[in-house]
Amino acid sequence: MSNIVMSADDVRRAVTRIAHEILERQRGGAQLVLVGLQRGGAWLADSIGAAIDAIEPAARVPVGYIDVSMHRDDIGLRPVVPGAISRIDFAVDGVTVVLVDDVLYTGRTVRAALEGINTYGRPRSVQLAVLVDRGHRELPIRPDYVGKNLPTHMDDDVRATADGVTVEGKPR
Amino acid sequence: MMKHLRSIDELGRDGLMRLLDLTHHMVEVNHRPVPKVPALRGRTVVSLFFEDSTRTRLSFETAAKRLSADTMTFSVSTSSVNKGESLRDTVETISDMGIDAFVVRHKSTGIPWQISEWTNASVVNAGDGWHQHPTQALVDCFTVREALGKERFDGLTLTIVGDIMHSRVARSNIAAFSMLGARVVLVAPPTLLPPDVSHWPVEVSYRLDDVLARTDILYMLRLQSERMSQGHVPNLREYAETYGLDAVRAAKLPPHAVLMHPGPMNRGVEMLVDPSLLPNSLIHKQVANGVAVRMAVLFDLLAGESSAAGLAQAAS
């Protein structure tokens, strides 16, 4: 049974708000770049990037994507099949990287992304933007920008796209 | 699923595509400022090279290191194999140290299969006798894929020229390129062809000039000088005249055709023209792609979907 917890409009509004928050915090700071975590964060990074572009075109914030499968900490425990290939065509040294993912859960994917980013250079700082924070962190990772806080059960299935966010609960 | 990479036939078409797809990821990793991922951290890859080959061995070791694996090298001159320790004893001793993969090159056919019987580690064939050299075929397929922008090679003609009989590169490439849909033509004197190729998916010609015009990928093999003393060819000059790539022959190739060679080249024998002067030479790309391909292979065997099955089995 699927619950719609965010509609397409909710998602759009959250994206706009996050874009404003990112720009506000950055005011006058280092160059900003967005890096979406493949695959779930790619569309979101594109959306946030487009929103930032609409608000402040002069900011010229590039968007890249990172595939973290080779940095995961569970390699060898379960099958790892790399998804889409990383693409980061800009410098990472000295910039502010905003990692973007659709759903923040245990935090392990973000940890892998942090490690992955290091192979591209040494950012000045790294922030994290997520559409949904569903709790159950297993590592000390916290988001800087959140679309919606969503308490869930561990066996819930959370899906997030531009058309909305659904939660499917397993029968209890 | 896949525990070893020993021959292209064993790999199969699905495995071939999977490894080629994975290679793209590794190419990207190699372009990063820090070209290293922790995927195989804690794993140990041992090079067992019984035949001299600095280039291939370094290619594998670099690949392992870029995946954060630990490496060990075992070269025959320093080994106890010469002191009478059997191959099996050598493999078992190293295995007992707890290693995850052997990368093996040996002048005798079949060694990778024999070794698999004596160890739980994965075995990667880096060349066994005249038989197979699967990672070279992967490098070659990937290089063509990249150069022509195609995943399937239907309608393309691959012409392999030279000492087919003694070539593991030829055997692996015939299998791999055929799996991807290419037509394969072998060009060699009868003395350098295996006794019976009737069941291979190939066409045979004794005259290179007859096939140049319809060749899309020209693959030159190296001719070893020993072949002369074994009576396969009367002398190297005659071989170069009949089967060597010179400027005249290069001009007969269609403009889009590409040139490949597994290296090292015998200039003046099979190569009578400087390939760097030819616009469509992919030889440098073949070398460049070696590490990425081998990273894909090691990753697939030790961290990919195929290895999880092995781990699950070990745990049960």
Place this chain on the structure above:
Amino acid sequence: MTKPMTRPMTSQAALHATQQAIPRVVLRGGRIVDSRGERAGDVAVENGVVTEVGDRITGGDIVDVSGCVVAPGFVDLHAHLREPGKEEAETIETGSRAGAKGGYTALVAMPNTDPPQDSVAVVDFVREQGKRAGLVEVVPSGCITLGRKGEALAPMAELAAAGVRIFTDDGNGVQDELLMRRAMEYGKGLGVTLAQHCEVATLTKGAVMNECSCCTTLGLPGWPSIAEELMVFRDIELARLTGARVHFLHLSTARSVELVRAAKRDGLPVTAEVTPHHLSLDETRLASFDTVYKVNPPLRSPHDIAALRAGVLDGTIDALATDHAPHPRREKELSLDQAPPGMLGLETALGVALGVLEVDLAHLVRVMSINPARIAGISDRHGRDIEPGAPANIVVFDPRVEWQVEPGKLASKSRNTPFVGTTLRGRVRHTLFAGGRGPFSVRDGEAQA
């Protein structure tokens, strides 16, 4: 009280005394198969001799052999016993034990020992070792050329005087045509048989398996059939020229069989043997890269196998010979090209032969006992009909029982046989050997020494 003085007994008397102490053995209820055909009958054996054949014989150690065949003991024309020189792989004693368990009462020992059997000293040594083991009669063959080098003739007359009846350079063929002609002429004068390992060495350099499409795919140097056939043809023609008696060892190709068939039609005194493995295993086994399948001559194609089987059936091939070739484990655990060729054969020959040959038992006994005994020149005491007065060299086997070949139970010192773990049909139950310390060399599957 003083002990009475006893005189030490002579060995002859000792043997007599030992044999006297053994009651006669009666093989009860078996099916006798020899050159006269098949018939039911009990067989009584005493002092190494068959004393009675008939119905319901009584008296003595009655051994129930119902359901079994009682036949003259098998004779192997081709066994490598490795002693002297390679005792790590096998000794004459362990090889004899393996032979006895396989139903053999005589083994022709191949001369590629170290030192080779090209001198009376070595030949006598081998024969004596066989006697000491007392399980089979070890019949040493002699080299054709000194050191098997193919350069100069061995002292064939001297060796013949020492009892050698078969000469061969086995392991190698004699390459030089003139030398082979001389050997045949000389051998004819001595009335001995020349046995040839047919292989033109220049055509088989580095070869590991049959030259065929399989070796193309595997990228292995091949052993073309003509390397054998050319020498078969040559020696048939030399035999025609010289009148010598020639025996072809381990034939392996269809064309070789054809050549021998034609030669026999022409009335030439040629004979031929084939191994059980060449009748049952083909070249595709090498695709496993398991060195146990590497043999010389190599395993061939199904077409060759069919021709070899037909050759056994129609008598073109006179004998089954095992080419028993033990090798220590560490030598077979090398690459295909480095591992020495050869596999065991003595203990599995019967089971493999029954599995692949559609022959009646009389023909089986002919090719495993009667013919090889004749070719080896020992048919006065082996391969004889089971009748009173015949030396008791007898095999008792169950042609129907199925059994698994277990490496731990092999009597051979080595383990290089592809039949390990397979199930064979047909097994030796008892072997009786006239030259042993008792009537049985093998009883109920157990060697008696």
